[in-house]
Amino acid sequence: MPWKTLGQDHLLARLRPALEQGRESHAYLLTGPPRVGKLTLAREVAQAVNCLQGPGAPCGTCVQCRRIANALHADVRVVDIEFSRKVEGRETVNTITIGAIRELERAVNLNPFEGSRTVVIIDGAGAMTPEAANALLKTLEEPPPGVLFLLLAEDDETLLSTIRSRCQTLPLLPMSRRDMLDFLTQQRNASGNPVTGDEADMLYRLSRGCLGWALNALADPQLLAQRQADLERIRETATAGLDARFAYANEVASLFSSNRPAARELLSLWLRWWRDLLLIKENAQEYLHNADQAQALQTHAATLTTPQITTFIRRLQTTLTALDANASPRLAMETLMLNVE
Ligand SMILES: [Zn+2]
Numbered sequence: 525m526p527w528k529t530l531g532q533d534h535l536l537a538r539l540r541p542a543l544e545q546g547r548e549s550h551a552y553l554l555t556g557p558p559r560v561g562k563l564t565l566a567r568e569v570a571q572a573v574n575c576l577q578g579p580g581a582p583c584g585t586c587v588q589c590r591r592i593a594n595a596l597h598a599d600v601r602v603v604d605i606e607f608s609r610k611v612e613g614r615e616t617v618n619t620i621t622i623g624a625i626r627e628l629e630r631a632v633n634l635n636p637f638e639g640s641r642t643v644v645i646i647d648g649a650g651a652m653t654p655e656a657a658n659a660l661l662k663t664l665e666e667p668p669p670g671v672l673f674l675l676l677a678e679d680d681e682t683l684l685s686t687i688r689s690r691c692q693t694l695p696l697l698p699m700s701r702r703d704m705l706d707f708l709t710q711q712r713n714a715s716g717n718p719v720t721g722d723e724a725d726m727l728y729r730l731s732r733g734c735l736g737w738a739l740n741a742l743a744d745p746q747l748l749a750q751r752q753a754d755l756e757r758i759r760e761t762a763t764a765g766l767d768a769r770f771a772y773a774n775e776v777a778s779l780f781s782s783n784r785p786a787a788r789e790l791l792s793l794w795l796r797w798w799r800d801l802l803l804i805k806e807n808a809q810e811y812l813h814n815a816d817q818a819q820a821l822q823t824h825a826a827t828l829t830t831p832q833i834t835t836f837i838r839r840l841q842t843t844l845t846a847l848d849a850n851a852s853p854r855l856a857m858e859t860l861m862l863n864v865e
Pocket residue numbers: 571574575576577578582583584585586587588589590
């Protein structure tokens with residue numbers, strides 16, 4: 525059975541022989557942008573080491589493979605912010621806490637329930653607190669026998685170098701335009717019609733080659749409608765008075781507490797909008813990310829000078845860096861909104 529992970533042949537060429545010969549590393553670090561396919565690949569690796577037909581490759585049909593695909597397998601544990609919230613009993617938790625790592629360690633020191641390999645997937649490893657990261661490091665230094673660790677992170681720079689050095693890094697890459705168009709034009713959209721070349725091209729641009737994003741948008745038209753609404757808010761807010769901008773800053777700050785990835789995604793949308801404004805100024809429309817919004821971008825760009833746009837892009841980048849370093853979301857967003865022009 526072929527692997528379902530697409531566009532990552534450079535990694536599969538390394539992984540497959542190791543898995544088939546049972547010589548896999550005890551810890552891998554999968555890196556890449558959101559929805560590029562890290563969790564999909566991690567689940568497939570978990571299948572590969574547990575498959576009843578193998579082990580070595582995911583057959584996708586045996587009971588082990590199916591239980592893992594449906595997130596029902598007791599020995600394949602996903603540790604993420606959600607898990608951390610359950611362990612801590614608080615909805616406001618926004619990190620992977622030391623409590624979550626301790627709970628995980630307790631669980632992996634038991635024998636596997638379903639009879640084969642225990643696999644730990646740390647989804648969003650960059651969200652571990654320093655205490656949690658140090659506790660995990662100790663586990664990686666003396667790993668429980670037979671346990672496979674898969675750490676997922678956007679960027680390996682967000683992790684302790686001592687953790688990185690304990691893992692083999694597998695960098696996932698966005699799909700090429702050609703590969704994504706070939707794949708998407710063989711799919712059907714939410715209304716059941718075949719995906720057209722234009723639709724596929726738009727999904728490629730908006731997803732920046734991250735197949736998971738494109739497939740979600742295809743299955744759920746609400747996602748594109750939400751993007752449209754978010755872009756309208758961005759345009760309105762950028763030209764609104766201070767009160768409206770501060771209200772928006774508070775909304776985004778609350779989103780940061782409840783759903784950090786969604787808030788980051790929203791700020792990336794801001795960043796791409798402002799980069800597009802710069803492209804309009806440079807007369808480089810063919811590179812627009814939001815190509816379907818060319819008219820609205822033109823209108824907005826006409827109200828700004830190039831230095832105003834570049835200054836704001838720099839402020840946005842500073843804000844994103846500060847938020848990644850755990851600055852107060854409210855303060856960071858208010859500062860940004862104070863200086864919108
Ligand atoms: Zn199988």
